[in-house]
Amino acid sequence: MLEGKVAVITGTTRGIGRAIAEKFAQNNASLAIISRSEKVFDVAQELQKYNGKVIAYQLDVSNFERCQQVGKQIIEEFGRVDILVNNAGITRDMLLLRMSEKDWDEVIRVNLKSIFNMTKAVVPQMIRQRNGVIINMSSVVGLGGNAGQANYAASKAGIIGFTKSVAKELGARNIRSNAIAPGFIETDMTRALPEKVLSDWKESIPLRRIGSVDDVANVALFLASDMASYITGQVINVCGGLDI
Numbered sequence: 001m002l003e004g005k006v007a008v009i010t011g012t013t014r015g016i017g018r019a020i021a022e023k024f025a026q027n028n029a030s031l032a033i034i035s036r037s038e039k040v041f042d043v044a045q046e047l048q049k050y051n052g053k054v055i056a057y058q059l060d061v062s063n064f065e066r067c068q069q070v071g072k073q074i075i076e077e078f079g080r081v082d083i084l085v086n087n088a089g090i091t092r093d094m095l096l097l098r099m100s101e102k103d104w105d106e107v108i109r110v111n112l113k114s115i116f117n118m119t120k121a122v123v124p125q126m127i128r129q130r131n132g133v134i135i136n137m138s139s140v141v142g143l144g145g146n147a148g149q150a151n152y153a154a155s156k157a158g159i160i161g162f163t164k165s166v167a168k169e170l171g172a173r174n175i176r177s178n179a180i181a182p183g184f185i186e187t188d189m190t191r192a193l194p195e196k197v198l199s200d201w202k203e204s205i206p207l208r209r210i211g212s213v214d215d216v217a218n219v220a221l222f223l224a225s226d227m228a229s230y231i232t233g234q235v236i237n238v239c240g241g242l243d244i
C-alpha cells in the first residue's frame, strides 16, 4: 500500500511507533525512523529484512534546531518525504495540585512542540512535491480529559487543534493532516499503570479488551495510503468504542 513512499516516523523504539514502522515496512515504504535513544539503530537493523531503505536518526524531537538538521539530512538521503507520523510521546502523570512546572513543561515540549518541530522540518519539501500526509498521535484523553493527566490531556488536545489547522492551511497544496486518538493500548506506557486501573478500564470498553499496537498501526497505514486520499482534518478514535 505504500510502494515508493518515504515515511518519517517518530518514537519507533517500541510500542505503537515500532508497530507503525514495521507495518509501513511490510507495505514497501522506505523509512526514516526517529527516537531519542540509540535503540533506534537496532530497530533499523531489524527492519532491513523488508524491501525498503531504512535509516535511523537519534533525535530528541522536542529540540527545534535538531529537528531542522535531521529533516535536511532525511531529505538529502531519501530525496522526498511523503508521510510524517508524529508518534513520540511521554506521560508525567500527577494530580494537578501536586503537578510540578517541570512535568507540565516537559510533556508539552515532548508531545506538542515536537509536532510543530517535525512538521516544520518536512513540510517545505511536501509543498515542493505538492503531496504529503501528516499523521499525529493524539489520545482519547485529549478529547475527554483524565484526572491525573492535565498536562498530557492538554498536549493531546493541542495536537488536535494543530492537526485541523494544518489540514485547512495546506489542503490546497495536497497535504492531508489527520490525528489518531488511541484509547487504551497495551504498551510500556500503559503497563506502568496499577492493576486496578487496568481492570476498571477494560470493564468500561464496549469491546471488552485492551487495544493492540497493530489496531493503531492498521489505521495509520490506511491514513498514510492513497485509500484515504479524501480524508483530512479528522480525528480517528481507536478505542474499542470507549465512551469519551
Ligand SMILES: NC(=O)c1ccc[n+]([C@@H]2O[C@H](COP(=O)([O-])OP(=O)(O)OC[C@H]3O[C@@H](n4cnc5c(N)ncnc54)[C@H](OP(=O)(O)O)[C@@H]3O)[C@@H](O)[C@H]2O)c1
Residues within 6 Å of the ligand: 010, 011, 012, 013, 014, 015, 016, 017, 034, 035, 036, 037, 038, 039, 040, 059, 060, 061, 062, 087, 088, 089, 090, 110, 137, 138, 139, 140, 181, 182, 183, 184, 185, 186, 187, 188, 189, 190
Ligand atoms: N499506549 C496507549 O495506550 C496510548 C494511548 C493513547 C495515545 N498514545 C500515544 O501514542 C504514542 C506512542 O505511545 P506508546 O504507548 O507506544 O509509548 P511508549 O511505548 O512509551 O514509546 C514512546 C516512544 O517515543 C519515543 N520518545 C519519547 N520521547 C522522545 C523524544 N523526546 N524524542 C524522540 N523520541 C521520543 C520513545 O523512544 P526512546 O525512549 O527510546 O527514545 C519511544 O520510542 C504516544 O504519543 C502516546 O501518547 C498511547
